[in-house]
Amino acid sequence: MKNIKLIFSFVLLLAVTISCSIPDGIDQDTSFLSSAASGNVSKIFDISTDNSGIVKITPTGEGVTSFKVNYGHGIGALASAVVVPGASTSHIYPEGNYTVSIAATDIAGNIKTTTVPLTVVYRAPENVTISTSGEMKVSATALYAKSFLVYYGDVANEVGKAMAVGQELPAHTYPATGGPFVLKVEVLSGGVAKTTATKTLFDFPIDFETADVDFFGTFDDWGQQQFATVDNPSKTGINTSNKVGKYTNGHAPWSGTYSPLNIPINFAYGKKIKVMVYNPSAANIGKNINIELEAAIGGVPANGVAIVKMPITTSGAWEEVTFDFSGISAVPAGAKFGQLVLRFNDTQDGTQEVFYVDNFRLTN
Incomplete structure (x- = not known):
């Protein structure tokens, strides 16, 4: 009986020793790998909305060790990328329709390929x-x-x-x-x-017939200087146009209006500015209208140089007044000016005098 017990103990010890020599969960049967192919392969497209064309692609799947993403666009190494599970790849697409191919490799080396459509549409600016x-x-x-x-x-x-x-x-x-x-x-x-x-x-000619254009801004310390596009108060004589500019004189002698022209006045086309003037009041006869050209391209001449003053000579009818800048030697032949300033009777305080102007044009 003692010998039988010794033999049983030896066999039991041998069995325990053998069982402990094989790591947990691993044996010689690997047949299950053949059925471990990846499943539920899908894609995630994150398409940028800033017209950069950048699309972030994040493939997902079960039992996958790696993905190869073929963008459906590009050449050579730039046409695809290998992505590990949980990671992403990005590609820049022109606007259009593409077919993206995702090849998923599982732990057994099996490859399953899925193709998915991609549409990239750029938004309007x-x-x-x-x-x-x-x-x-x-x-x-x-x-x-x-x-x-x-x-x-x-x-x-x-x-x-x-x-x-x-x-x-x-x-x-x-x-x-x-x-x-x-x-x-x-x-x-x-x-x-x-x-x-x-x-x-707008540039010359200025005829006030274009709607929704503010031709002249104003400056005056009391805010009384005004300029507006209005109906022609006297559609007779030399001016039968529909719209004209109404100048209302401000309080300060230096008050006036300015027109920041989109297109500079170009003296290569002439150095005389002609303006139609309608004066409704005999009290304004003999008072000067100033045209001052500023913001010269290139800075020559400086502001305050290109100034011509001409008097109003009539009332109750349109007249054409010519402002001739050709006699100012400091004004270069090809000078260009970005702003026209219009002022009235600059030696006296203004009293809300009114006159009308139209058809500013540049001539020789």
Whole structure:
């Protein structure tokens, strides 16, 4: 009986030793791997909304060790990426339709490929602002813009001039025929969508017939200086136009109006400014109207140099007054001015005197 007990104890010890030599959960049967193929392969597309074309792709699946994402766009190494579970890859797409292929590899080395459609649509640009400066240098800003096309509006069948984001186009010279001109900017999204914005530009001649344009602003310490576009008070004689400018004199001698012209006055086209004037009061006869040209392109001449004063000579009828700048030697032959100032009787305090102006034009 003692010998039987010793033999049983030895066999039990041997069994325990063998069982402890094999790691938990692992044995020689690996047949289950053949059925461990990944399942529920899906995709997550995070498509940017800023027209950058960036699409973030996050593939998911069960039992997957890696994914190979073929973007359906691009060449060579840029056409695909290997992604580990839980990670993402990004690609820049032009606007269009694509087929993205996701190949999932499981722990047994099996590969399952899934294709999914992707549509990238760019949004139309928003909040467009057109800016002009100096000699008609054009720039623009907009949300979701990829580029711009600029149409100056001064020729027939015009081809738009390309402008990059952040770029300012060089100076543009408008013809002597005068405006107003409609500057058009097409804002491109990088895809089909685009947004169009316009800006009405005016220079000489100024005839006040263009609606929704504030031709003159005012300055006066008491706020009494006024300027408005009104109906022609006397559609007779040399001026039968519908709309004219009404000038109401302010209190201070230096008060007046100013017109920041979109398109500079170009003395290459002439140095005389002609204006039609209607004076309703005999008391204004002999008093001077000032035309002062400021904001010279390039700074020459300085403000306060290009000034011509001409008297009102009649009342109750339209007259044409000529302001000749050709006699001012300090004004270069090709000078350009971005602002016209109009003042009246600048030697006396104003008393709300009224006169009307129309058809400002530049001549030789």
